[in-house]
Each structure stands twice: as structure tokens, then as C-alpha cells.
Amino acid sequence: MRRPLIRLNPINRRRWAQFRANRRGWWSLWLFLALFGLTLVSDFIANDVPLLVAYDGELYYPVLETYPETAFGGDFATEAEYDSPFVAELINEKGWMLWPPIRFSYDTHDRKLGQPAPSPPSARHWLGTDDQGRDVLARVLYGFRISVLFGLLLTLLSSVIGVAAGAVQGYFGGRTDLLGQRMIEIWQGLPALYVLIIIASFVQPGFWTLLGILLLFSWTTLVGVVRAEFLRVRNFDYVRAAKALGVGDAVIMYRHVLPNAMVATLTFMPFILSASIVTLTSLDFLGLGMPPGAPSLGELLSQGKDNIQAPWLGITGFVVIALQLSLLVFVGEAVRDAFDPRKIQLGGGR
Amino acid sequence: MTNTEPLLEVDNLQVHFKLHGGLLGRHQATVRAVDGVSFRVDQGETLGVVGESGCGKSTTGLAVLRMIDPSAGSIRLNGDDITLYKGRQLRRIRRRLQMVYQDPFGALDPRMRVLDIVGEPLLVHKLTSDRHAYRKRVLELLDLVGLNPKMAERYPHEFSGGQRQRIGIARALAAEPELIICDEPVSALDVSIQAQIINLLEDLQSELGLTYLFIAHDLAVVRHICDRIMVMYLGQVVETASRDTLYDQPMHPYTQALLSAIPVPDPRAETAREVDPSLQGEVPSPVNPPSGCPFHPRCRHAHDACRETKPPLRELQSGHAVACHLYDPAASEVNAPWPVARPA
Numbered sequence: 001m002r003r004p005l006i007r008l009n010p011i012n013r014r015r016w017a018q019f020r021a022n023r024r025g026w027w028s029l030w031l032f033l034a035l036f037g038l039t040l041v042s043d044f045i046a047n048d049v050p051l052l053v054a055y056d057g058e059l060y061y062p063v064l065e066t067y068p069e070t071a072f073g074g075d076f077a078t079e080a081e082y083d084s085p086f087v088a089e090l091i092n093e094k095g096w097m098l099w100p101p102i103r104f105s106y107d108t109h110d111r112k113l114g115q116p117a118p119s120p121p122s123a124r125h126w127l128g129t130d131d132q133g134r135d136v137l138a139r140v141l142y143g144f145r146i147s148v149l150f151g152l153l154l155t156l157l158s159s160v161i162g163v164a165a166g167a168v169q170g171y172f173g174g175r176t177d178l179l180g181q182r183m184i185e186i187w188q189g190l191p192a193l194y195v196l197i198i199i200a201s202f203v204q205p206g207f208w209t210l211l212g213i214l215l216l217f218s219w220t221t222l223v224g225v226v227r228a229e230f231l232r233v234r235n236f237d238y239v240r241a242a243k244a245l246g247v248g249d250a251v252i253m254y255r256h257v258l259p260n261a262m263v264a265t266l267t268f269m270p271f272i273l274s275a276s277i278v279t280l281t282s283l284d285f286l287g288l289g290m291p292p293g294a295p296s297l298g299e300l301l302s303q304g305k306d307n308i309q310a311p312w313l314g315i316t317g318f319v320v321i322a323l324q325l326s327l328l329v330f331v332g333e334a335v336r337d338a339f340d341p342r343k344i345q346l347g348g349g350r
Numbered sequence: 351m352t353n354t355e356p357l358l359e360v361d362n363l364q365v366h367f368k369l370h371g372g373l374l375g376r377h378q379a380t381v382r383a384v385d386g387v388s389f390r391v392d393q394g395e396t397l398g399v400v401g402e403s404g405c406g407k408s409t410t411g412l413a414v415l416r417m418i419d420p421s422a423g424s425i426r427l428n429g430d431d432i433t434l435y436k437g438r439q440l441r442r443i444r445r446r447l448q449m450v451y452q453d454p455f456g457a458l459d460p461r462m463r464v465l466d467i468v469g470e471p472l473l474v475h476k477l478t479s480d481r482h483a484y485r486k487r488v489l490e491l492l493d494l495v496g497l498n499p500k501m502a503e504r505y506p507h508e509f510s511g512g513q514r515q516r517i518g519i520a521r522a523l524a525a526e527p528e529l530i531i532c533d534e535p536v537s538a539l540d541v542s543i544q545a546q547i548i549n550l551l552e553d554l555q556s557e558l559g560l561t562y563l564f565i566a567h568d569l570a571v572v573r574h575i576c577d578r579i580m581v582m583y584l585g586q587v588v589e590t591a592s593r594d595t596l597y598d599q600p601m602h603p604y605t606q607a608l609l610s611a612i613p614v615p616d617p618r619a620e621t622a623r624e625v626d627p628s629l630q631g632e633v634p635s636p637v638n639p640p641s642g643c644p645f646h647p648r649c650r651h652a653h654d655a656c657r658e659t660k661p662p663l664r665e666l667q668s669g670h671a672v673a674c675h676l677y678d679p680a681a682s683e684v685n686a687p688w689p690v691a692r693p694a
Binding site: 009236237238240241242243244245246247248251255256259 | 415417441442444445447448449451453456457458459460461462470471474475505518521525
């Protein structure tokens with residue numbers, strides 16, 4: 001509590017050095033973070049409204065707020081259509097507009113395409129459009145963001161539940177453990193994808209419902225390792241000593257045992273993250289994932305399959321997903337090696 | 351010996367472990383780790399518990415600490431029967447009983463600073479009002495066990511074995527317990543360090559009026575620190591006596607054998623020393639203890655009665671009790687092959 005937030009003890013410092021020494025993992029992490037950071041501000045990169053409008057001496061921020069057409073001297077109280085020549089002329093008379101580099105959002109249907117969708121890459125649509133005339137690059141940006149956010153949330157929640165379940169089983173052992181393990185085995189025996197398909201067929205899943213449904217099956221991943229770690233550590237003298245001091249079970253689990261299980265948990269996390277992303281993508285590919293119209297890499301792949309004459313769809317989807325997952329796996333490998341005690345002793349990393 | 355209520359009174363304590371095996375986990379056998387042990391510890395004294403490994407001395411300690419549930423018998427601490435305490439009540443009793451562990455490397459959480467290790471009992475039992483008082487108390491405790499209070503911010507791996515044992519003692523003292531159970535507190539330490547720790551325990555006792563239940567297998571150490579000694583064999587008490595009586599006039603053949611095994615720090619005397627052959631061979635399994643006296647298969651004085659009936663623990667002199675048929679006053683003659691003071 002009183003110690004500074006980032007004061008690494010020697011072993012963690014060595015792990016950090018070991019992680020950095022793995023160049024592939026280190027650069028993968030930065031590249032991934034850069035891509036993720038970039039997509040986090042997708043609204044400012046790909047949008048069908050200007051970033052900034054100066055009109056009549058005042059500044060407007062259409063990305064953040066919705067302005068009616070009347071604000072710029074138009075006739076309608078509905079939201080201004082900035083790309084219509086009429087509105088553009090109104091604004092340009094008394095000011096200017098600053099557009100994002102990509103003038104389409106993920107759900108903008110380009111009505112001035114001038115050719116049947118899907119249209120091939122051009123100066124207007126760098127990666128072409130999909131079969132509904134939407135800009136592929138914009139959809140990739142938003143899709144990347146949503147898949148990573150979804151994956152992160154799913155990883156976080158399933159780790160919390162998995163660690164808690166594994167901790168309780170391992171710490172108390174005996175009958176609790178036996179019962180829990182058997183129940184998890186039965187649960188894992190269910191064909192998860194089919195159950196997901198069945199559930200998705202009678203509820204129209206949104207972001208959160210999908211998260212909940214996938215959580216039902218993803219939390220079991222960590223239970224095994226955490227349980228094993230708790231089973232091992234609970235017999236350590238200092239855990240018994242804490243018990244004999246009268247420390248409560250919950251506090252012992254959190255303060256004395258959990259830190260030992262964190263290594264196993266952290267090592268698993270990048271892999272859980274990539275698995276979560278794959279699950280979401282495959283559901284989207286099957287059309288059972290995010291609601292129609294939502295930007296999604298799986299949906300892009302499925303369009304690529306349906307429009308074999310438009311290879312830019314399939315290729316884009318493939319490249320983006322392959323890149324994303326490869327980066328995560330590289331990071332995961334580096335994390336795993338950094339926590340491997342044998343590697344630290346042999347490699348030195350310093 | 352005072353007539354006041356003893357601090358700790360253990361009566362007919364039994365700890366049995368059931369062994370399960372087979373496909374259905376059926377009950378296969380019972381390990382009688384502690385089989386009917388009774389003793390008392392008075393305020394301010396040190397009771398030593400000695401015996402070979404596997405004789406149930408550590409189990410007795412853990413049962414008193416209520417870390418292992420007794421199968422039968424009762425444990426009374428200052429008049430409170432704590433045998434069946436559970437949950438919150440049990441956690442409150444933990445404050446009154448503390449333990450010093452054998453392995454000073456394992457008993458301290460490697461991820462915690464000394465300040466947090468020693469202070470944990472204070473936090474758990476809410477013994478200090480605020481952070482300032484907490485810190486002050488911890489530093490006081492470190493000073494008390496002979497550690498530099500400046501070391502409070504360090505982690506256990508930065509200390510030597512003896513220093514860690516001091517940290518363990520400071521932690522045990524933090525809650526001001528009524529009884530401290532020392533489970534072989536020095537057997538993992540170098541001999542020179544052992545003396546320091548033993549002296550520290552003695553100093554603390556005279557300073558703070560502590561009461562110890564001292565579990566050990568090293569008779570020389572026990573002789574140094576204990577007031578009274580209880581010898582255990584196969585889960586049972588075979589002899590209890592005050593320290594001097596036990597060392598000068600051991601009565602039970604097992605105690606005699608144990609004492610004969612103490613090495614003498616003189617090469618000539620050491621080669622001449624005769625070790626009782628009884629101590630060779632293994633302690634019988636507590637799953638399947640011998641009939642009658644548990645020691646009879648190894649005892650050179652064993653006779654028929656030893657194989658058939660279990661000798662009760664009889665007080666022959668004030669404070670000196672022995673469980674052995676050789677001293678049976680009902681027998682026509684004393685069978686002991688050495689001169690024995692008959693009870694008055």
C-alpha cells in the first residue's frame with residue numbers, strides 16, 4: 001500500500017529485462033500497442049463528419065457533438081450532412097471544414113461510388129469498398145478496435161472468474177476441489193461453439209450479451225493452473241503460519257497465495273486474448289456474432305468468401321487478422337519466456 | 351508446583367488420521383499419531399516435548415494450536431475449553447496461542463517486508479489503533495528480538511537463518527500470546543546460532559513472563575531451556591519429569607536409551623560411550639502399533655506383561671511419572687534391573 005506503484009523487485013526487474021531482450025516480442029508489443037492506440041481514435045481518422053468546422057467565427061466539433069443543419073444556415077433541424085454540396089457550400093461561405101484522412105465511417109454507404117459495389121481500391125477508397133459500398137479501411141479500423149476491446153474485456157473478466165474459481169478449489173481442496181473439478185470437466189465437455197450458435201439463434205446478441213455468452217465458456221481456461229498453484233502453495237509454511245496467526249482465509253488467499261499464481265495467470269493472458277479474438281471473429285464469420293452493420297473482421301472475411309471476384313476483401317481481412325494474432329502470439333511467447341525461471345538463470349537477460 | 355489452574359491442560363488428547371484407499375476411497379486404516387496424551391503447562395514455565403521423529407510431538411503441538419482437529423480429548427487454555435472452537439471463536443483464540451516454526455526460510459512470506467510480516471498479527475487482531483502506533487510497535491518488537499529496527503523495510507531473503515528465526519519470534523510475540531509453541535525452533539540452524547536463539551528465548555521468557563511448549567529432538571537443547579520434560583513414544587507419553595530428575599534419574603527404558611545416545615564432546619569418552627541398542631531399528635508404524643507397551647519390541651527389559659497390557663502413566667514421585675511395567679507397585683517385586691526409589 002505504501003510502496004510506490006512501480007518499484008520492481010529484483011526478480012521482476014530481471015523478468016522485464018528478459019522480456020525486452022526478446023526483440024521480436026518487444027517490437028510486437030509496441031507495434032500492437034501502436035495499432036491499438038491508432039484504432040482507439042478511429043473516430044478521428046475515419047469519419048463521415050469533419051473533425052472541425054469553423055462557421056461564422058465559431059468552432060464546431062461534429063465528431064463529438066451532433067449539430068442540426070440549421071446551425072449552419074440550412075433548412076432542416078436534422079443532423080447536418082456535411083458531405084452534401086449544399087451544406088458544404090453553406091459552411092465554406094462563412095468558414096472552413098477540416099476532414100479526417102478517411103472521409104467515411106464504418107457504416108457510411110458511399111452513394112457516389114460510380115460503380116457497382118464492391119469496388120476495388122482507389123484513391124477515394126484505399127482498400128476498396130465492401131458489397132454495401134462501405135469503406136473497407138474504415139471498417140478494418142473500427143473492427144480491429146472492437147475485436148481487441150472485446151478480447152481484452154473477455155480476457156479480464158474470464159481471468160477474474162477463473163482465478164477466483166481456481167483459488168477457491170485449490171485453497172480449500174478436498175471435496176470442494178473434487179466437486180469443482182468434475183463440474184468444470186462436464187462444462188468443458190459441452191461443445192461450446194454449438195451452444196453459442198443455439199443461444200445466438202434466439203437472442204440477437206449485442207456487444208455485452210455476446211461478451212456474457214462467451215464468458216460462460218472462456219472462464220475455465222485459467223482454473224487449472226491457478227488451482228494447481230494454490231494446491232502447491234497452501235501447504236507452504238508461511239501460509240500455515242498466517243493461518244495460525246488467525247488471518248482469515250480470504251486474506252491469506254489474496255495476500256499470501258495469489259501472488260504465486262500471478263505468474264501462471266500473466267503467462268496465459270496474451271494467449272487467452274488471442275483466443276477470445278478468434279472466437280469473436282469466427283462467430284462474426286458465421287453471422288452469429290455482432291449485430292448486422294457492426295464493423296467486424298469476421299464479417300469482412302465472410303464478405304470475402306461471398307465475393308470471390310473482389311479479392312481485396314478477403315486479402316485485407318486475412319492480413320489484418322493474421323497480423324493481429326501473430327503479434328499477440330509473439331508477445332505471449334516473450335512473456336512466457338520472461339517468466340520461465342530456467343531461461344532467466346541461463347540467459348541472464350542482463 | 352503450584353496448585354493454581356494450569357495455563358494449558360491437555361487431557362487424553364487423541365489425533366487419528368484416517369487413510370483412504372482403493373477405488374471407492376474406503377477407509378483402510380487409522381494412523382494413531384497422538385494416542386491419549388495428557389499434560390499440563392503452568393504459567394511461566396517451559397515444557398519440553400522430546401521423542402524420535404514420528405512420535406507425534408509436532409502433531410501434539412499442532413493440535414494444541416488447533417491447526418489439526420483432535421479426534422478425542424480436551425484442550426483447556428486458562429480454563430477455556432478450546433477443543434471444539436470453530437470459526438470466529440477459533441480465530442480469536444489464535445491470538446492467545448502462537449507458534450515459532452522449525453524452518454525459518456519457509457515460515458516467512460518471501461513477498462512481504464519484515465514490517466508487514468511482524469505486523470500481520472497486529473492487523474489481523476486489530477491491536478494497534480493507527481499506522482503510526484503499528485509501526486512503532488513493530489520496531490519495538492524487532493528491537494526486542496535483537497534486530498536493528500532499520501531492517502523493517504527489507505525482505506526475508508536478505509536475512510540469515512538466525513535473523514529470520516528472530517523475525518519469526520517477533521511475529522509470534524506481536525499478539526502477546528499466553529502460550530508460545532516452539533516446534534523445533536533451532537534444529538534448522540547452525541550450532542552457534544542455536545545458542546543465540548535459545549538464549550533469546552530464555553531472555554524473553556524472563557523479561558515478558560512467557561510460557562513455552564518446546565518441541566525438540568535435541569536433548570542437549572531441551573536440557574538447556576526446559577523446566578519440565580515430557581518424553582513421547584509412538585503417540586504416547588512414556589515419562590514426564592522435571593528436567594534435572596529426568597536427566598539424572600531416567601526411569602523409562604526408552605528415556606534411558608535416548609539419553610545414552612547424546613554424543614559427548616570428548617573423543618575419548620565418546621568412543622567409550624555405550625549406546626543403548628534399543629534405539630537401533632525403526633519406530634513401529636503408528637498404523638499398526640504393537641500390543642501392550644508400545645516400546646516392548648525394542649525394549650531389552652520387556653517381559654510378558656509388556657506384550658499384553660499397556661502400562662498406565664503412574665506418578666512414582668511428585669512430578670515424575672512413568673508408563674512402564676517395571677515400576678508397577680502391584681507387582682510382587684520390582685523387576686527393574688537397577689536400583690529404583692520405590693514410591694512412598
